[in-house]
Amino acid sequence: MPPRQRILEAARALFFRHGIQGVGVEAIAEAASTNKMTLYRHFESKELLVAEYLRALAAENVRVWDDLEAAHPGDPLEQIKAWLHSVGGHGEGIDHSGCAMMNAAIQIADPEHPGRKAVEGAQRTHRERLIGLCREAGLRDPELLADQLFLLVEGSRAAYRSAGPDGPGSSLCRLAGPLIAAHQQAAPVPAA
Amino acid sequence: MPPRQRILEAARALFFRHGIQGVGVEAIAEAASTNKMTLYRHFESKELLVAEYLRALAAENVRVWDDLEAAHPGDPLEQIKAWLHSVGGHGEGIDHSGCAMMNAAIQIADPEHPGRKAVEGAQRTHRERLIGLCREAGLRDPELLADQLFLLVEGSRAAYRSAGPDGPGSSLCRLAGPLIAAHQQAAPVPAA
DNA sequence: AGTAAATGTTACCGGCGGGTAACAGGATTT
DNA sequence: AAATCCTGTTACCCGCCGGTAACATTTACT
DSSP: OOHHHHHHHHHHHHHHHHOSTTSOHHHHHHHTTSOHHHHHHHOSSHHHHHHHHHHHHHHHHHHHHHHHHHHSTTOHHHHHHHHHHHHHOOSSSOOOHHHHHHHHHHHOOOTTOHHHHHHHHHHHHHHHHHHHHHHHTTOSSHHHHHHHHHHHHHHHHHHHHHHOTTSGGGGHHHHHHHHHHHTTSSSOOOOO | OOHHHHHHHHHHHHHHHHOSTTSOHHHHHHHTTSOHHHHHHHOSSHHHHHHHHHHHHHHHHHHHHHHHHHHSTTOHHHHHHHHHHHHHSOSSSOOOHHHHHHHHHHHOOOTTOHHHHHHHHHHHHHHHHHHHHHHHTTOSSHHHHHHHHHHHHHHHHHHHHHHOTTSGGGGHHHHHHHHHHHTTSSSOOOOO
16 A cells, blocks of 8 residues: 555544644654655645645545445435434444544634635535435425534534533434424425 | 633633644733743643633533523523524624534543533533423423534534534524424424 | 665754743732 | 732743655665
8 A cells, every 4th residue: 555545544543533733743654654754755744734634535525425326326315314324323334524524624723724625615515415415305495404404413523522422413313304304394384 | 800810811712713722821821911930820731721711611601591591581492592693693792602612622632631521511511401491491302402403503613613604504593493493383293 | 687766764953832940029918 | 117929031941743854775667
């Protein structure tokens, strides 16, 4: 396996565990079974390494969506549900890329950091894809529902960090289910 | 104003702008119109300063709830709506303490950090208070609705960081409104 | 084989950040 | 006025971290 890929993989694992600012380049190189020098032959600086790490994260994020589409072709509603299940459950097989994305968005305070564009772009395409799926599924108020689900998922990730795996974020499907069901009805919610 | 309070206030401002790891003790002291030495006479270490900063944040968080209760006595539903409005809108007058709480939860990777207990406790009481209000308001499925609102708000804060003030987090009230309305009906949501 | 490219190794630099020592000045109490 | 407490100032230590130089080593290509 080429060292560049090993470095990105090691960076990913360490960034997720200790935070972006919490890990030094030397630790990354060591975890990648190489040294600082070769790291700097592949990446100009730590900033750009972080940026590329985030781009890779974004790429994997869309890959998750593509896999879901391949698993449930022509069934957008099932894709949404499968996605909720893949980010909301606990145990193994969970997609943590979105969570890592959110961590990066918070840990990178500098608005000029090259990684911020990657994060913002990923979140944007993420949301648009969700809106598209809600629309394809023929759900009422697709934009509204998509934003609700989007925030629910982001909140679930945040709660995972602050309340642990047993917090309110663990029951994403239970929380999102009635929301989706409410948008499957033909009539809008009656006013109070 | 006593230096201890000035330091906490300066720390709060700087932590919010540049992140906890992004600001050094010297910058905090300088922003508090004092120096590093007096800072260390009031706080054993940066870790403990952070912990106390988070405790103060948690205290202000419950104060916000108390203010809401005082503003709408005996009307839990209005308290909830006012709270959503205070964290969801943009411009001035927004409560950023919860957002700072979430930032801290993500920026502090070390599970042994003394500030983590403050964060976890704050989130717990926060959620419990929300559940209590939903129950008092006579809403259906108060725990479910409370968790939905909780995640929606957390997600809104996260989106604020990754998508800016005009992202999906800006329309919290619009997103949460139908959710609350759905729980005001007597009959449960019909199965699909 | 021989050459070029990529990798490994060591040592180093400069800066910064957390934390402390020692002393000087100001305020308060009795 | 004396003693005490709190504050301000300066200087310093140590370790880490981002980044680089120089050279040795291996790999790969032809």
